[in-house]
Amino acid sequence: MKQDGKYRILIRSLIMMTIFLFMTGCALKGDSGEQDPSRNPHNVPLQVQVDQLRMDVANLHRINQNLARENANMRQQLNNNTVNIDYLRNMVAPATAQLDAQQARNEALQEQISELQDEVELLGGKIEKAARAPRKDESQATLQPRLVTPPGQTPQQPAGRSELDFEDYTADPTPLYDQAMNFYRVGEFQQALIAFDQIHSNFPTSSVADNALYWIGEIYYAQADYSTAYDYFDRVIRQYPEGSKVPDAYLKKGFSLQRQGKYAEALDVLRHTAETYPDHSVLPLAEDMIQNIEGS
Template sequence: MKSSRIIPRICSLVIALALICATIVGCASQKDVLILDERLMLLERQNQELQRQNSDMQKLVQKELAVVGETSQTTETTLRSKYATLGAQMDTLQEDSRRLSGRLEEIEYQLNQKLATFEKDHQKIDELSLQSAKLEKRLMEIEQYLNLGSGGPKPTAGVPSKSDAAGSPDKSTTDDQLYNEAKQAYDKGSLDKARQGFQQLIKTFPKSANADNAQFWIGESYYREKWYEKAILEYQTVIEKYPNGNKVPAAMLKQGLSFLALGDRSNARLILKELEKKYPNSNEAKVAATKLTEF
């Protein structure tokens, strides 16, 4: 832009100088004038060439600027599109993350609920197992104490047993007499003597109609002494050995009460419910029903 303005000025100065020289000298030759004209024309052509180049340069610059602008706009559009796509993907990922988080919390809650239920059931099983183990241990101790596996406790050598000390009943003694004598001893509170009489009756007259009653009163004697473990075993003998006897409901009731006295409510409940089921019309079943309401 500056060169296109400077060159015409130079030409004007040159012409002016030439005219000044011609005026001053007044003797400029024709040859000098031609030389100056040629130089002036040369300068004009150079100026025109420079103007053309300048114009071409401006067009080229404008073209490049247009290309750069289009490229910049395209790049900006592309970047905006990619940014929008990335934003949409981020929103989708966040939504998936929230959905998965909610699902995980739900699963965790369900697992905690099942775990709590499992722990409660496991605790109940442990309690039942512990009760069963205690009962088995208690029964084993009773059996060991009584030496049931070898036919009952053995008397010490040289010392007569209670049955020997009492002596064998006379052959003329009947089962009714033995039963009545043992029952009288029981009613008077002579529990050891009563047990000996009932045991002698069962041994001597195993087919007697009084045998199941005698076995029941043996259990009752231990119940009165609050030896509930032993009473439970004697009542069980009534139930198993005399299943058709009239003392089975009473034996079941007192067996349940014995467990209750020991604090074993689970076994007491089972036995009393079984009594209600098997003998629903008995007086013992009514007592059992009343006891069950107290649990």
């Protein structure tokens, strides 16, 4: 309807312009006398002028239709581009979320690696300090593999136990456990071993008994006695299957086997660790060792 109104206005304007030109021509003729017949509006029939105006209007109508089609095409392209942009946004959003989550996991893993590196450096310093420390006798200097208690047998008392004095913790082994951990942190492995053994022997059902057994394995592991360390880690799993140290014991069992060159057995244990404890801090360590073994 709006376009028809525009056409009517255009036709009226053209007609008015024609009449104006016609009247102007008459005025010029009255002023100047005879003029060029070819320039006299009376020489062009009115019907011809109307037909010309109709042709002009038709041309304008065709031009308008072409413009309308071009405008429709442009709108369709714009709509298509909008749909494509929305699709790309929907595709990018999940990828961005996954990237952010992966970056957060990488940062957490890097933090764990840094903490482990600090612990390794600290432990290395303690071992070096213990190696340089003055020794009372050969029995206190080094942990002997003969202290290992085979599964199913009565635990043997570590050598030199009678020479160390510990307080009597008959009711609560927690203070003795704290004392043993202090010995371990400063590199006094012989004293730590004796204290941990007392806890496990005298308080086998306490809340720290599985931890004590685990740390005995760690002491042997630090001394490169991987076979003995493996036995203690295995005892943690068998004697305390619901204990908090079971994931760590599985991990260190795999490490101990790898250190002994038993790569196939190590892979079995480490894969079991990764599959069983996917949300535990042992997962990245197990995966790294698996990659190292498979790549060697």
